Amino acid sequence: MADNDVTVKGWVLRETPSGMGVVFMVNDRWSPGEEVVLPKSQIAVVKGVMEDEVTMPRWLAEREGLA
Numbered sequence: 527m528a529d530n531d532v533t534v535k536g537w538v539l540r541e542t543p544s545g546m547g548v549v550f551m552v553n554d555r556w557s558p559g560e561e562v563v564l565p566k567s568q569i570a571v572v573k574g575v576m577e578d579e580v581t582m583p584r585w586l587a588e589r590e591g592l593a
Contacts, residue, residue, distance in 0.1 A: 534592045
């Protein structure tokens with residue numbers, strides 16, 4: 527992981543119809559149920575049993591309000 531990457535915990539719910547992105551819901555007790563669409567080309571997903579981890583560039587996390 528590079529210094530300018532951010533890892534966010536939550537759930538990857540599904541792929542977009544085009545297959546170019548994923549719908550991600552952040553595991554954040556302060557903002558319940560907020561979903562964002564993240565481009566598959568910019569993220570790395572580690573699927574977990576209880577939650578997933580998505581690593582993305584800091585600029586993308588800031589743009590989507592995740593950092």
